[in-house]
Amino acid sequence: MTTTPVSPSPISPSLIATLPGHYYTDPEIFRQEQESLFESMWFCAVRSGDLARPGAFRTVQVGRESVLITRSRTGELRAFLNICRHRGARLCTEESGEVRRTLQCPYHAWTYDLDGKLVAAPNLIKMPDVDRVEYGLVKVALREWLGYAWVCLADEPPSFEETVMGAAVERLGNAAAIEHYGTEKLALGKRITYDVKANWKLIVENFMECYHCATIHPELVDVLPEFAEGYAAQYYVGHGAEFGEDIQGFTVDGSEGFGRLPDIADDQDRRYYAITVKPTVFINLVPDHVILHRMFPLAEDRTVVECDWLYAPEVVESGADVSKSVELFHRVNAQDFEACERTQPAMASRAYRNGGVLVPTEHHIGIFHEWLIQQLGGPSA
Numbered sequence: 001m002t003t004t005p006v007s008p009s010p011i012s013p014s015l016i017a018t019l020p021g022h023y024y025t026d027p028e029i030f031r032q033e034q035e036s037l038f039e040s041m042w043f044c045a046v047r048s049g050d051l052a053r054p055g056a057f058r059t060v061q062v063g064r065e066s067v068l069i070t071r072s073r074t075g076e077l078r079a080f081l082n083i084c085r086h087r088g089a090r091l092c093t094e095e096s097g098e099v100r101r102t103l104q105c106p107y108h109a110w111t112y113d114l115d116g117k118l119v120a121a122p123n124l125i126k127m128p129d130v131d132r133v134e135y136g137l138v139k140v141a142l143r144e145w146l147g148y149a150w151v152c153l154a155d156e157p158p159s160f161e162e163t164v165m166g167a168a169v170e171r172l173g174n175a176a177a178i179e180h181y182g183t184e185k186l187a188l189g190k191r192i193t194y195d196v197k198a199n200w201k202l203i204v205e206n207f208m209e210c211y212h213c214a215t216i217h218p219e220l221v222d223v224l225p226e227f228a229e230g231y232a233a234q235y236y237v238g239h240g241a242e243f244g245e246d247i248q249g250f251t252v253d254g255s256e257g258f259g260r261l262p263d264i265a266d267d268q269d270r271r272y273y274a275i276t277v278k279p280t281v282f283i284n285l286v287p288d289h290v291i292l293h294r295m296f297p298l299a300e301d302r303t304v305v306e307c308d309w310l311y312a313p314e315v316v317e318s319g320a321d322v323s324k325s326v327e328l329f330h331r332v333n334a335q336d337f338e339a340c341e342r343t344q345p346a347m348a349s350r351a352y353r354n355g356g357v358l359v360p361t362e363h364h365i366g367i368f369h370e371w372l373i374q375q376l377g378g379p380s381a
């Protein structure tokens with residue numbers, strides 16, 4: 001039997017439809033996203049510098065799994081499922097910490113080294129047949145890029161070059177452009193964590209468009225006047241939004257920031273670039289710092305966003321006051337997340353059963369929706 005989909009009333013030619021409301025509220029869709037996106041793609045988990053010393057560890061929620069990341073005795077980062085191989089207790093219950101050499105399960109004391117190998121357990125000596133590598137922690141793929149550890153839970157991870165680095169190439173027009181910022185060498189000047197009561201996709205969509213900039217971001221529009229016209233930097237390939245004529249730096253009042261990062265090109269000076277690395281990362285590039293957002297989607301209506309402001313090491317080491325610089329994007333974040341939280345409850349309304357619409361300056365968000373539906377294996381009823 002063929003069924004004709006119930007389509008909403010015809011849409012005006014200058015508009016395209018968004019996803020229907022239930023994509024933002026349905027726990028089943030969120031479960032599919034965990035499986036098909038967060039547990040299948042490369043997921044930006046931690047900043048490498050947060051695990052500075054051998055023995056440091058962090059635990060991160062990736063989809064439905066807890067992932068343990070350690071810095072080994074020889075200095076490499078490793079990632080494992082945070083599950084004891086004996087009877088499945090969660091191995092590390094803290095978010096972060098530091099051990100000397102080993103991690104011990106709090107249940108029956110199976111003990112693993114920082115490379116995941118089983119090194120001790122009560123009576124292990126009497127079980128010589130137990131292979132210590134085979135019964136070691138389950139490894140998770142890990143790559144470092146831009147000074148962050150990206151993990152992938154898939155048995156066969158997709159190409160990191162295509163799916164992660166490729167996003168920057170696609171946006172900036174070439175592979176070298178992002179490397180000029182030397183992000184992996186920058187130091188953390190400030191981190192703010194936002195607990196946003198909204199679906200992660202509302203946050204992505206918001207980040208991708210600037211139709212809202214003139215309404216809710218007065219400080220940002222002062223610095224980047226072209227944003228008043230509603231075209232986001234992400235609307236174009238290779239376009240950076242230019243600072244206003246009387247603007248000295250990317251700061252809350254347009255006052256001077258810090259020295260230009262050493263390797264950026266002349267045409268990257270006095271410009272702002274924005275990149276979305278699907279599914280959960282936003283990168284903002286300005287001449288004197290980089291702002292990197294990592295999202296942790298925890299439920300269909302809750303997303304934790306960790307935002308790092310990264311500066312040249314000498315800026316951070318000198319104790320320079322970064323507050324005016326941080327304040328600009330902190331305000332942008334607060335303004336954006338408030339808008340997302342205001343939108344989330346409406347996703348369950350009958351008014352949004354068939355979704356909303358995208359105006360021409362937002363049409364590129366439609367590509368994100370098409371991608372999402374494809375990743376989830378087709379439209380949901």
Ligand code: FES
Nearest residue numbers: 084086087105108
């Ligand atoms: S569950 Fe970890 S030692 Fe038993």
Ligand SMILES: [Fe+2]
Nearest residue numbers: 206217332336
């Ligand atoms: Fe915004």
